[in-house]
Amino acid sequence: MSHSSQTVADARDDAPPSPPSWEQRLRRFGYTPRAGAGVRERLVPPYPLPGAKLWQYFGLSSAAAQRLAHWSAWGGPLLVALLAGVLRFVNLGSPDAVIFDETYYAKDAWSLLQHGYETEWPENADDEIIAGRTPEADEASYVVHPPGGKWVIALGEWMFGLTPFGWRFMVAVLGTLSVLMLCRIGRRLFRSTVLGCLAGLLMAVDGLHFVMSRTALLDLVLMFWLLAAFGCLLADRDAARARLAGALPTGGDGLLRPDADVGTRLRLGPRPWRVAAGICLGLAAATKWNALYVLAAFGILIVLWDAAARRTAGAPRPYRAMLRRDAVPAFVSTVPVALVVYVAAWAGWFATSGGYYRNWAEENGADSSFSWVPGPLRSLWHYTFQVYDFHVDLTSAHDYESNPWTWLAATRPVTYFYSSREQGEDGCEHASGCAREVLALGTPLLWWAGCFAVVYAAWRWLFRRDWRAGAILCGVAAGYLPWFLYQERTIFYFYAVVLVPFLCLAVAMMIGAILGPPGCPERRRVAGIVGAGVLVLLIVWNFIYFHPIYTGTEIPLDGWRARMWLDTWI
Template sequence: MLSTHVRQRIWSWGGPAFVTLLAAVLRLWNIGNPHMLVFDETFYVKDAWSQWNNGYSTTWPDNADEQFASGHTDIFGTVGSYVVHPPFAKWLIGAGMAVFGADSSIGWRISTALVGVLAVLLVTLIARQLFQSKLLGVIAGGLLAIDGHAIVMSRVALLDSYVMFFALCGFACVLLDRRWHERRLASALAARAASGRPLTWGPAIWARPWVIAAGVFFGLCTATKWSGLYFLAAFGLYLVVVDALARRRAGVPFWASAAILKQGPATFLLLVPVALVVYVVSWTGWFVTDGGYDRQFAATEGNAWTGAFSWVPLAVQSLVTYHQSMYEFHVGLSTPHPYQSNPWSWLLMLRPVAMWYEGVPEGTGGCTGDRVSDITSIANPLIWWAGAAAAVYLVVRLVLKRDWTIGLVLMGFVGGYLPWLLYTERTVFQFYSIAFEPYLILALTLVIGLVLGKPGDPPDRRKSGILTVGVFGTFCLLLTAFWYPLWTATPVPTWFVGLHYWLQSWI
């Protein structure tokens, strides 16, 4: 089917374009419905709009949601409100509102939807590079495009899709740095050997633009939610380990100490300070105005630092105090919520979040009988559970095969999932798992590649693999069609909703 150069080129660009277009249709269709603030949109949409206008998030009057949805969007005050997440993603949400209007629910959600669409394209390109297969790239992008959890999180203006996207951008940069670093390390070692210098530790490689780019994206991820720090730490550690293994393969005698003591500091300086600068810059609106929450704390008599740190600008002192308060909030958050879930249950998807549920009056839009409008973040069960099983399998396979592609994919879980296992007493939600869903998709895609087999395998083996993957993909598409109304607030009969509650905990 792809025996000609023209067909190869069409497939090379047409495959990613198709799954991206599919993702766009599923995420953008009727995105303005419902024209009400859904779940935590009550925080982020209003904060984004006041921040867009004032430079910082401000307070709103009581019962502002109904007024906001009815078009009274400029009723925010000028007093800084206490927000517990950094501001960057709210600038993006605010940009969408500035373009489409704050009175438009499309404007509330368009930026998040576009980020969700771009994530599908990015996963497609990452999988192509990671597995060296255009087919597996399209499969990975297609699975993310049709998964309900990813669709729902792209259709509501929450912050977590931005965490996912910027972490994924950082992941892509780490992937691209791998070969860049290997080539330059090999060249530097060859030059050193040719000059007769010993290879004791090898050189420190400073020319690593992809590491700098990764620092930018992990900084943006952290400037959205502090959980982005976990990705920064995980992939920073990964870069050190990869360098150590590269030096061992190259025959560097003291490869471990060289990676930690010589290249490690260089990598740290290329990555972490960049992320820190990006994070601080994201607070520019708070710095250049006077009314943000705690903005004047250090300027108040008796609050400024004394002693060795008295030289620190008062605005920075105030920001540090604000961050201390934010930290105390996050570690102490334990308010019971009907949809909270233990992170240990996320891979099993035991308690997804119902973000919207409303009865539809008879006769509305031609509706007859008992109908409801629902937005539930239940993932496509076949994709999610198969992906979870694939992730567990890859842990075992990594021990047996020591495959670097497996290690890189699993680092996405290290940064996006493992830290949450420490917060079993904190109020957390299943939808946080969107941060590591791309790696769950990549894990599943890697296993699909193993099922498909290699071109040199016996014909019967190839046919059975293709048939298995084809059947799996067909059922995934059917389940997406079955669940799509419940991901998009489409009015449906109550009996139809009941068919989707496969587990008692989903109700």
């Protein structure tokens, strides 16, 4: 080989490797590869330190800024949760009435406290309860949801009695705690206290989450356990990756090096956060069955996370390594744990003999091929199938039913309570009359911004390969897409409350992009702060404007009409 040919060959060998074909194809759609990061940073990204320029502007030293940042990791979320709690607990007992489906769940919860199972109530029970009298009820009732969420409501009734405040108390507690959780989840997801607290603030001022937090329905309880499960899986992700990073060898420059043996063979040991996620998913399924779709989606998510972690650690065949080392423990720590928790939620039904279908196996299943299964479990299995048939055949028309195609646009909210009076009637002084309403409507500007944020998250996941966007989309898809299988059923917009945390995370991610990346020019940063600030202030104003029709506050009828932006809201 000639000297010139050898030189060309050497130059070709020294050239940086060309990007993979998928990356080259995606460049035309705006894909920009992330700047190089070490193995440790890719496994467990650090929380960034406070920017010196910002804190110097406020006259703080570097040490003071770091102490403030350390405090804000919990202090910020706690302040946001305090705001959410004040909003939710003020006048929690108003309206002093049994509103919407509280007529089922508040009374079922009280029956669980008294008997261990749900019972039938007389027709005038709601009026009697509001008048301070508790009717007798002991005959078993056929109910179509598991008892887990009703036990949560019952805890408030145990503390404060069968009153509107009592049956709404624990739901308001979970609504407040969910805001705190979302702040911490957002902080871990984005590695930013500001964006985490922003996500929590957005949920604190979302109208649907707010109304559901002040109403004794099951869907807010369901949302709480699903969000808790997501948070546990995030914590498990960080913990498992930290173990991988701790086992990797260090090069001469002090940086971690990928290692095929570690990435392929390392056993990650006990994963308590994953077991905690299984418990939360079991509690969610014991509240409403649509949690099972989320369980399946989260199962796929953790499989992908485990494979990606082993790839980063150096496994040449990460999916094979994941299947050999992680798949079985992941299944055992979630599905069987969730099943045990679900069955345990029926403890009151098992411990008594008066529950609906409680003795079915003894009365009808003696000759069954499953007679070796304990009778109470066979009775519960039969009950489960009967309830499933009820749900899939539920097609009766309802004034407020809606198609899931309309949910993200919030075009068909549900009225939980409404009353109106003419001028001069019971103290109404307004010429147009007076109106009170509790409307389960998401803060419109937040939900409409959420539509764009979901599209943005999809773009980040597809073209930037951003795992955070993928996690958010997983939560949205798991809580939303299954309802398209049941479009002929009687379903309602407020089921979408399980989407609210993930919509808020998506909007927070979009606002983070508006603020600009680290190191961007000052002019770009100022423009981003102004744009993001305007959007957040508009959302907060929108919540304040609709607050009277979220709480049943009496307002002039003209004011009520002004808030009906769409005809379909009436």
